[in-house]
Amino acid sequence: MKTLIIAAGCALAMLAGTAQAREWTEIRIAFDVPYEPFEYRDEDGNLTGFEVELAEAMCQQLEVTCELVIQDWDGMIPGLLARRFDAIMSSMSITPDRAERVLFSEPYYNTPGGWFGPESFTADVTDKSAMEGKIVGVQRGTTMDSYVTEELGRIVTVKRYTTADDMVLDLEGQRLDVVFVDYPVGEQTVLTKPGFREVGEPVKLGEGVGVAMRKRDTALADMVNGALRTLKEDGTYDTIMKKYFEYDIKM
Structure with a gap:
């Protein structure tokens, strides 16, 4: 403190x-x-x-x-x-x-939510059939969590994290297919790492x-x-x- x-x-x-x-x-x-x-x-x-x-x-x-x-x-x-x-x-x-x-x-x-993942991720995040079975990381209790749960919760596995850092570690460790986070957070925690990119269009929330x-x-x-x-x-x-x-x- x-x-x-x-x-x-x-x-x-x-x-x-x-x-x-x-x-x-x-x-x-x-x-x-x-x-x-x-x-x-x-x-x-x-x-x-x-x-x-x-x-x-x-x-x-x-x-x-x-x-x-x-x-x-x-x-x-x-x-x-x-x-x-x-x-x-x-x-x-x-x-x-x-x-x-x-x-x-x-x-x-106000910033949008952003989809980020490895360069090898090719699924269309707006296509529910393409996203079926994917593992998506979000920070627990955020509007990004609510969005993924409401829009994709029936077809993807949603993994919730207390901190963005823990979520990015699991993305790097290939325990997640993709993450949906506050766009600036994704820019500075995911895009700064080699082999990762933005994998979908930003989504304005709230x-x-x-x-x-x-x-x-x-x-x-x-x-x-x-x-x-x-x-x-x-x-x-x-x-x-x-x-x-x-x-x-x-x-």
């Missing part, structure tokens, strides 16, 4: 916003690591990535202390509801089912990714939404995004 004390950046303009900022002097934000390029540890063991840097900038904008918490994906929403942290900023797609349990911010990025908070924390949600809008307007979001992506993921 790493705590960052971030210096004051910019005063909130409205009195209501200032009152909220005084109430929320610390925000504990949860990340599932590794999920490169969104959140991961660098060679020195420091937590970094697109969402980590965006969270740090958001906290600076809000003039609050920001505590970054590592949490396995399966325990994200239960941990939030149990008050082990205040927000989830870990590529959580906005879905109707999740929105019944948590309060989402406005979406701050309403985008948002910061998840407890339903009653509407003041926090207002703060988060305001800060994210400011970061987009003043160019900070774009500066961070261009460090990790060669294309626009902003919503």
